[in-house]
Amino acid sequence: MADIKQGKIKSRESQLSTTLKDQLRCQSCGLTPLCLPVGMSEAETEKLDSIVHRNTPYHKGDHLFRQGDKFKGIYVITSGSVKSYYINKHGEECIVGFYLPGELIGLDAIHNRVYSCSVAVLETTSACEVPFSQLQSLTSEIPSLQHQLMCLLSKEVHNDCEMVAILASHSAEERLASFLLSLSSRYKSRSLSALEFNLSMSRTEIASFLGHAVETVSRTFSRFQEQGLLEVNRKQVKLLNIEALADLGGNTLTSSTTGFP
Amino acid sequence: MADIKQGKIKSRESQLSTTLKDQLRCQSCGLTPLCLPVGMSEAETEKLDSIVHRNTPYHKGDHLFRQGDKFKGIYVITSGSVKSYYINKHGEECIVGFYLPGELIGLDAIHNRVYSCSVAVLETTSACEVPFSQLQSLTSEIPSLQHQLMCLLSKEVHNDCEMVAILASHSAEERLASFLLSLSSRYKSRSLSALEFNLSMSRTEIASFLGHAVETVSRTFSRFQEQGLLEVNRKQVKLLNIEALADLGGNTLTSSTTGFP
DNA sequence: CACCTTATTTGACTTAGGTCAATAAGTATT
DNA sequence: AATACTTATTGACCTAAGTCAAATAAGGTG
Numbered sequence: 001m002a003d004i005k006q007g008k009i010k011s012r013e014s015q016l017s018t019t020l021k022d023q024l025r026c027q028s029c030g031l032t033p034l035c036l037p038v039g040m041s042e043a044e045t046e047k048l049d050s051i052v053h054r055n056t057p058y059h060k061g062d063h064l065f066r067q068g069d070k071f072k073g074i075y076v077i078t079s080g081s082v083k084s085y086y087i088n089k090h091g092e093e094c095i096v097g098f099y100l101p102g103e104l105i106g107l108d109a110i111h112n113r114v115y116s117c118s119v120a121v122l123e124t125t126s127a128c129e130v131p132f133s134q135l136q137s138l139t140s141e142i143p144s145l146q147h148q149l150m151c152l153l154s155k156e157v158h159n160d161c162e163m164v165a166i167l168a169s170h171s172a173e174e175r176l177a178s179f180l181l182s183l184s185s186r187y188k189s190r191s192l193s194a195l196e197f198n199l200s201m202s203r204t205e206i207a208s209f210l211g212h213a214v215e216t217v218s219r220t221f222s223r224f225q226e227q228g229l230l231e232v233n234r235k236q237v238k239l240l241n242i243e244a245l246a247d248l249g250g251n252t253l254t255s256s257t258t259g260f261p
Numbered sequence: 262m263a264d265i266k267q268g269k270i271k272s273r274e275s276q277l278s279t280t281l282k283d284q285l286r287c288q289s290c291g292l293t294p295l296c297l298p299v300g301m302s303e304a305e306t307e308k309l310d311s312i313v314h315r316n317t318p319y320h321k322g323d324h325l326f327r328q329g330d331k332f333k334g335i336y337v338i339t340s341g342s343v344k345s346y347y348i349n350k351h352g353e354e355c356i357v358g359f360y361l362p363g364e365l366i367g368l369d370a371i372h373n374r375v376y377s378c379s380v381a382v383l384e385t386t387s388a389c390e391v392p393f394s395q396l397q398s399l400t401s402e403i404p405s406l407q408h409q410l411m412c413l414l415s416k417e418v419h420n421d422c423e424m425v426a427i428l429a430s431h432s433a434e435e436r437l438a439s440f441l442l443s444l445s446s447r448y449k450s451r452s453l454s455a456l457e458f459n460l461s462m463s464r465t466e467i468a469s470f471l472g473h474a475v476e477t478v479s480r481t482f483s484r485f486q487e488q489g490l491l492e493v494n495r496k497q498v499k500l501l502n503i504e505a506l507a508d509l510g511g512n513t514l515t516s517s518t519t520g521f522p
Numbered sequence: 523c524a525c526c527t528t529a530t531t532t533g534a535c536t537t538a539g540g541t542c543a544a545t546a547a548g549t550a551t552t
Numbered sequence: 553a554a555t556a557c558t559t560a561t562t563g564a565c566c567t568a569a570g571t572c573a574a575a576t577a578a579g580g581t582g
Contacts, residue, residue, distance in 0.1 A: 086426070089508075094429060096422050108422055110415035116422065140404065147397075153414040154371035160421030161357050161369055161377065165347070167428035168355060168472035170570085172539070203560060211429035213540050218561055234548080234560075247350075431540085433569070464530060474570050479531055495530075495578080524582095531576070540567075549558070 034102035039144035053129040071109040073131040080125025095209040122200040177249025295363035300405035314390040332370040334392040341386025356470040383461040438510025
């Protein structure tokens with residue numbers, strides 16, 4: 001809870017061995033094609049790398065930051081996953097998003113310099129912390145960094161619009177199908193299996209995100225399984241009929257763009 | 262429908278008289294504090310102004326662009342309002358957002374250079390068109406433009422997160438209350454009345470946006486009126502009890518941040 | 523002005539999904 | 553390993569919201 005405050009970050013970082021650090025540099029990171037260094041030269045990537053903090057892995061329940069904290073920088077998940085949530089006035093946790101490796105966190109805090117959500121780790125997770133003031137200085141030196149940051153912001157806007165589309169679709173089946181397909185395609189673009197993956201979030205967290213009761217999520221999973229659309233065993237999911245799921249959950253921007261009138 | 266295609270933009274523009282054009286320049290625009298020129302010098306603002314296209318007003322049903330169109334630039338509403346929507350696979354119109362004066366449209370298309378939604382005008386509306394390639398060139402000359410563009414992108418991400426929070430809140434009352442409060446605060450920050458305004462969108466459009474049936478939206482309006490929370494007559498809305506509405510719809514990021522635990 | 527079309531409201535009925543409660547299957551703790 | 557604790561599933565029941573249908577109101581058009 002308090003373990004990411006103040007100087008602790010530096011102490012975490014110093015625990016990492018030099019060899020491990022080398023493996024984690026931007027230059028050798030497998031997520032580079034999704035991340036900030038897109039289009040940057042070796043030398044530029046090195047400059048970016050030099051401002052990035054890499055802490056020791058976070059553990060389930062740890063927080064990257066909390067709702068209301070002063071904005072320091074953006075985070076990129078390198079492994080694991082996190083949830084972004086806020087506490088509503090009834091004291092309930094409302095989940096606004098999940099982030100997977102290669103995804104940027106904290107972009108919404110740039111404009112007012114305050115994190116509007118808390119971000120907690122769902123499983124053992126590594127993340128890069130990119131101090132924003134330094135990032136901003138670098139952008140004036142490195143045009144492609146500037147460009148890529150803007151593209152990533154734009155992509156985030158796009159993803160959020162898609163999420164709005166999913167949430168406005170009424171049925172529980174549509175929402176869950178869209179959610180699973182979203183995870184699937186995100187895993188795929190990270191060269192992970194698009195058909196078989198582990199849900200790092202609980203049913204309760206999925207329910208909160210999709211705006212349903214836990215029981216509804218659970219029942220919908222069961223129904224999908226009965227219908228042969230997927231196999232589910234607790235956190236382990238295997239999608240058996242992507243097309244049928246897409247038919248259900250196809251109420252999204254991207255899929256509708258392909259079937260554009 | 263086809264009236265914004267190709268050279269038509271220029272012919273529209275040329276119809277504007279020189280005096281009218283002067284009134285519409287960025288330098289004298291009342292929306293400047295919300296828009297791109299924030300933090301820019303007089304000379305820089307003039308440069309920005311010179312790349313902006315201002316067309317003759319659009320009329321209800323006109324499109325700024327359509328889903329699938331190649332990305333040309335971003336638009337800023339200067340008066341009136343528009344809806345952003347896509348057509349789902351059942352051929353239904355799904356509304357993803359409404360935009361008011363001072364709000365930027367098309368930010369989600371920067372990253373892949375394709376508009377993912379159609380944007381149609383809800384009432385007589387004026388908009389500035391900012392060609393993106395020229396805007397991008399200007400950003401390298403004008404650091405504060407760069408910065409402001411990023412802030413606006415960040416703000417858009419933030420707004421979208423808020424929308425996700427609203428849509429994940431279950432009840433029709435919560436959603437409609439949040440929607441009305443969102444409009445209210447947006448009007449307020451544009452120095453318009455926060456308590457009394459005109460809905461430029463139809464009940465059907467509100468329903469589509471909030472993911473409800475039209476009848477539900479209509480009934481919820483009626484219930485709010487019975488409870489004395491507002492007065493509504495067709496498009497005309499007068500909020501009578503903002504606090505009570507906020508209690509209902511307070512499931513949002515910003516309001517929860519104030520009542521932060 | 524009369525007619526037509528479209529938007530909104532309201533009522534009656536139905537259903538998807540919420541709530542409550544019990545059970546089962548994992549996980550963590552001692 | 554036994555215990556307690558948490559998470560997920562399933563059933564029974566109920567309510568909010570969807571659907572269908574009709575009435576009303578507003579706007580548009582010849």
